[in-house]
Amino acid sequence: MSTSSGTPESWISSFCSLLGHEYFAEVSEEFIEDDFNLTGLQNQVAMYKEALEMILDVEPEEDDDDDEEEEEDEEDISGDVRDGPGGRERRHHSRVASDLSVIESSAEMLYGLIHQRFICSRAGIQQMSEKYDLGHFGVCPRTNCNQTRTLPVGLSDIPGEDTVKLFCPSCLDVYVPPNSRFQTVDGAFFGRTFGALFLLTFPEYDLSRSGAETASTLGRSADELTMVNGMYARNIAPGLGRGKIYEPKIYGFRVSELARSGPRMRWLRDKPDDVTVLDEARRFAEEHGAESDDDDESMVNNNNRPVASARRRRPAGNPTLRQRQGLNGSPMNVDANGAESEL
Amino acid sequence: MDDYGTESDSDYTSYWRDWFISSRGNEYFCEIDEEYLTDRFNLTGLNTEVQYYQYALDLVTDVFDLDCDDEMRETIEKSARHLYGLVHARYIVTTRGLAKMLEKYKKADFGKCPRVMCNSHPLLPMGLSDIPNLKPVKLYCARCEDIYNPKSSRHASIDGAYFGTSFHNILFQVYPALIPAKSAERYVPRVYGFKVHAAAALVRWQNGVRDDMRRRLRKMEVESGFKDGEDDLDDDEEEDDPEEDEEQLALVRRDPALGAGPSGAYGGDAQMGSVA
Numbered sequence: 001m002s003t004s005s006g007t008p009e010s011w012i013s014s015f016c017s018l019l020g021h022e023y024f025a026e027v028s029e030e031f032i033e034d035d036f037n038l039t040g041l042q043n044q045v046a047m048y049k050e051a052l053e054m055i056l057d058v059e060p061e062e063d064d065d066d067d068e069e070e071e072e073d074e075e076d077i078s079g080d081v082r083d084g085p086g087g088r089e090r091r092h093h094s095r096v097a098s099d100l101s102v103i104e105s106s107a108e109m110l111y112g113l114i115h116q117r118f119i120c121s122r123a124g125i126q127q128m129s130e131k132y133d134l135g136h137f138g139v140c141p142r143t144n145c146n147q148t149r150t151l152p153v154g155l156s157d158i159p160g161e162d163t164v165k166l167f168c169p170s171c172l173d174v175y176v177p178p179n180s181r182f183q184t185v186d187g188a189f190f191g192r193t194f195g196a197l198f199l200l201t202f203p204e205y206d207l208s209r210s211g212a213e214t215a216s217t218l219g220r221s222a223d224e225l226t227m228v229n230g231m232y233a234r235n236i237a238p239g240l241g242r243g244k245i246y247e248p249k250i251y252g253f254r255v256s257e258l259a260r261s262g263p264r265m266r267w268l269r270d271k272p273d274d275v276t277v278l279d280e281a282r283r284f285a286e287e288h289g290a291e292s293d294d295d296d297e298s299m300v301n302n303n304n305r306p307v308a309s310a311r312r313r314r315p316a317g318n319p320t321l322r323q324r325q326g327l328n329g330s331p332m333n334v335d336a337n338g339a340e341s342e343l
Numbered sequence: 344m345d346d347y348g349t350e351s352d353s354d355y356t357s358y359w360r361d362w363f364i365s366s367r368g369n370e371y372f373c374e375i376d377e378e379y380l381t382d383r384f385n386l387t388g389l390n391t392e393v394q395y396y397q398y399a400l401d402l403v404t405d406v407f408d409l410d411c412d413d414e415m416r417e418t419i420e421k422s423a424r425h426l427y428g429l430v431h432a433r434y435i436v437t438t439r440g441l442a443k444m445l446e447k448y449k450k451a452d453f454g455k456c457p458r459v460m461c462n463s464h465p466l467l468p469m470g471l472s473d474i475p476n477l478k479p480v481k482l483y484c485a486r487c488e489d490i491y492n493p494k495s496s497r498h499a500s501i502d503g504a505y506f507g508t509s510f511h512n513i514l515f516q517v518y519p520a521l522i523p524a525k526s527a528e529r530y531v532p533r534v535y536g537f538k539v540h541a542a543a544a545l546v547r548w549q550n551g552v553r554d555d556m557r558r559r560l561r562k563m564e565v566e567s568g569f570k571d572g573e574d575d576l577d578d579d580e581e582e583d584d585p586e587e588d589e590e591q592l593a594l595v596r597r598d599p600a601l602g603a604g605p606s607g608a609y610g611g612d613a614q615m616g617s618v619a
Contacts, residue, residue, distance in 0.1 A: 141457040143471075143481050143490045155459070155530075165459050167532070172542055174530045175457040178494045196532035196539045229541035236541050246483075246490050250509045250516070257556070258565050261515040264525045265488040267553035271545060278544040 011057050015111060020181035022136055023152040023164060023190070025127040027111065027118040032056060037121075041113055044159070051106035055114075109159060112189030116157065119194050125201050128194070140168035141175055144246070144269070145239040148207060150175065153195035154187025162187045167195035169207050170239030171269065203231055208238040226276075233275045241271030359405055363427060368497035371453055371468045371480065371506070373443040375427070375434045380404055389429055392475065399423040403430075428505030429475065435510050441517055444510070456484035457491055460528045466491065467511040470503025478503045483511045486523045524570035527553065 016024045031037055032055060042048040118124035131137065132149055139147040148170035155162045155174070164185040165174040177183070199205075226233040245266050248255040255262050272278060364372050379385055381404060390396040399422035401407040407419075434440040447453065448465050455463040466482035469490065480501040481490040493499045515522050527550075532542045560567045 141491045141494070143492055167530070172530065172532060172545070174459040176459060176463075178457065192536075193534050196534045196542070199532075200534065200539065229544050231541040237545055240545075246488060248488070248512045250512045252508075255512055257560070258563055259516070260519045260566060260568075261512065261522055263488055264556070264568050265486075267549045267556065268487060268529065269489060270549055270552050272548060278541070278548055280544055280547075 011055055011107070012111070015108065020179075020185055023131075023182070023185065024115060025119055025124055025131065027114055028123060029056060031118050031121065031123065032114055037117055038114065041110060044113060045106050045110045047103050047106045048110065050103045051110040054103055054107040055111050109186075112159065112186055115189050116154070116191040116194075119190065120197055125194075125198060128198065129202055132198075138166060138177065140166070140170060140239070141178065142168065142171055142173070142239065144244040145170040148239060151195045151198055152177075152190045154190045154192055157188055157191050157193075159186050159188040164190055168239070169195075169199055169205075169235075170237065172237050172240070173268075199231070199235070203235065205235070207235045228275050228279050236275050236278070237271055240269050242273055244271075245269045357405075359403055359407075359423070360427070363424065368495075368501070371447075371498065371501065372427070372431055373435065373440065373447060375430055376439060377404065379434055379437070379439075380430060385433060386430065389426060392429060393426045394422045395419050396422070396426070399426045403427055425475070425502075428502060431505050432470070432473070432507040432510070435506065436513050438517075441514055445514065445518065445521075448514075453482060454494060456482075456486060457494075458484065458487050458489070460526065460530065461486045464523060467514065468501075468506045469511045470506045470508055473504055473507050473509075475502050475504040480506055485511070485515060485521075486525070522568060525568045526570055 012026050012029075015021060016026050032052070038052075045051055115124075119128050128151075132151065135149055137150050137152050139145075140150050145168055148168055150166035150168045152164050153167040153174060155165060163183050164177065164187045166177055167174050228236060246269070248263055257263055277283070360374055363369060364374050380400075386400070393399055395418065398407065398409060398419045401409075402419055402423040403426060409419075411419075435444050444467075448467055451463075451465040453466045453468050456466055461484055464484055464486040466484050468480050469483045471478040471481060471490075479499055480493065480503045482493055483490050493501075529546070531546055532539045538546075557567050557569065
């Protein structure tokens with residue numbers, strides 16, 4: 001039903017190429033046309049139907065007859081659309097300029113909200129990973145993060161609350177984008193989930209690489225693939241910990257913690273030297289003997305160190321393979337290279 | 344001393360220092376007092392550091408009157424900027440220098456902290472080394488006590504030694520009232536409202552480190568500077584209010600595939616692998 005073939009550029013791609021919209025992925029039409037993906041949005045967006053038509057480049061019909069016909073077509077895909085605010089009556093007015101600008105802003109809002117959902121879907125997160133590879137989202141401003149690539153995130157899922165922020169996987173902190181043009185982009189269009197979900201979906205990105213270098217995956221050595229808490233140990237906040245914390249000095253002497261102006265925020269950039277102490281489940285199991293159940297054991301055994309309580313040792317073999325199998329149990333798991341994208 | 348301002352013919356001003364600090368990219372510098380510049384004691388050792396030291400100094404103090412070709416003038420100009428920077432590093436830790444930099448700090452002339460939780464706290468320029476030509480200037484946020492790269496490449500190419508490693512720390516020693524309140528507020532990565540296990544475990548560990556520090560300080564009767572009182576030390580470890588939990592539940596209902604659920608003893612962290 002798309003009529004975009006006649007136009008040189010779809011609304012979606014022209015929206016994404018606007019200045020300040022560099023972070024947006026192009027939501028596929030199939031995703032928007034699937035009614036399930038739009039559940040609940042008609043209550044959040046004024047002139048929902050018109051906005052949706054604009055996004056999908058469906059030509060607004062001036063003629064009433066055509067209008068009806070088209071509306072019937074659309075009923076299949078967008079069910080209870082007509083309950084939406086500003087619904088039916090409006091459609092029978094011929095569109096005036098002010099109307100159009102309202103629809104335009106509604107369309108942007110709707111697109112943003114769909115985008116929030118899309119980038120958490122397989123196809124969407126894959127597209128975002130391509131943008132991440134190309135460094136579209138900028139790098140962390142923190143000196144000790146050494147130009148780690150960042151991810152766009154929102155601090156709220158509700159539109160109108162805050163602008164888009166950048167999440168740095170290296171220091172697990174959020175930053176204001178350097179360019180002021182992003183200060184008009186709503187954070188809800190990216191949502192709170194995307195940043196963390198991205199790291200879980202693509203655990204094999206080598207986060208210690210700087211944005212200037214080509215993005216790559218972790219090496220294959222067993223040491224690099226040690227798992228802690230469901231993530232590769234190397235990828236747990238690589239920008240934090242000893243040597244990555246700023247130490248205030250005056251004429252070469254460190255400022256004491258006991259000074260009024262002494263360091264108070266080191267904890268924020270700290271990390272245990274040995275990240276395996278963060279594996280609370282394993283430590284609990286060690287302290288409390290063999291009480292851990294089987295579920296826990298899969299986690300416990302992901303460390304290549306002896307576990308006091310482990311009843312059976314993992315058979316010798318390729319640890320990588322076993323971990324990969326473990327990960328495949330997750331509904332959101334996508335192969336790091338997207339080879340098995342199913343959408 | 345007529346047309347020394349060859350670099351910016353239109354921007355001709357009567358003093359070299361005026362021209363220097365008002366030219367683009369030099370916003371971080373403050374103006375060094377003439378008396379400070381003319382006191383030889385303050386320049387001790389710089390003659391070995393700066394090429395054409397005497398000419399450069401003449402240029403900076405507006406008594407330059409050498410007749411030379413453009414190439415030579417360019418070299419001297421460069422030396423003058425280097426000299427100014429090195430004197431600047433010494434000047435800004437003096438009483439007058441600190442006061443001038445403080446004014447600029449209050450106006451946020453050095454930019455604002457990019458960290459969201461710092462709420463645009465003003466930054467201070469600093470160097471990672473006192474030796475010139477090693478590290479470019481960085482920006483220090485007194486609120487999160489971390490250092491950041493300047494946004495613009497114009498500033499990123501300024502030598503850090505022109506500000507030095509001590510200035511920003513001395514500023515807060517001299518003006519302790521200006522030390523901003525510290526905050527334990529931080530970003531916690533979440534997936535559909537659930538904390539991510541790996542990150543949440545690190546946050547718990549970091550909170551432990553922070554609480555240890557606060558206990559240490561309390562024992563020594565030193566003010567910790569955190570804005571939330573000392574007393575709630577033990578309460579702030581897990582701030583999971585019921586409202587938040589409800590919100591999480593509501594969000595999970597939207598995507599049942601991810602509602603793998605909180606895993607008992609270790610707090611409701613969404614975790615990869617636990618489903619397997």
